[in-house]
């Protein structure tokens with residue numbers, strides 16, 4: 001990212017709610033979470049919402065990335081789509097998450113997803129360091145630190 005190298009440590013947790021307590025051990029303190037669902041399976045999107053709620057309740061500093069998987073199957077046949085893109089986009093907006101549709105088979109959008117995770121990490125960490133060092137004047141609407149955050 002820019003001239004910085006970001007090393008991501010990635011933990012693949014169990015997707016089932018049954019392993020909720022164990023998964024929490026893995027994602028505790030995480031700065032980013034890629035919550036995956038199968039684009040051809042609407043029930044998997046409902047399960048993804050469960051994990052989003054968990055993250056929102058337990059991990060305040062964790063940015064959420066929604067990731068619809070198996071996009072290659074939709075390329076083959078659009079009728080296989082089980083989760084409406086606009087519904088997910090509305091949900092992503094509501095929870096302030098980024099949305100990606102990827103394929104592990106073809107690699108579609110996988111690099112873009114992790115590039116965005118790394119970029120956001122760098123930008124938001126820089127912003128946090130600046131605000132921690134200087135403090136935030138809530139009365140000041142266009143402080144220099146806000147501009148520098150957005151222009152990094």
Ligand SMILES: Nc1nc2c(ncn2[C@@H]2O[C@H](COP(=O)(O)OP(=O)(O)OP(=O)(O)O)[C@@H](O)[C@H]2O)c(=O)[nH]1
Pocket residue numbers: 013014015016069070071072073102103104105106
């Ligand atoms: N066509 C296609 N199949 C995929 C893709 N990703 C995974 N699969 C298939 O989906 C099935 C489940 O994949 P996994 O990677 O085990 O899924 P998982 O979400 O890690 O499963 P959990 O272990 O329950 O968390 C396997 O049969 C994979 O081959 C993809 O991008 N495209």
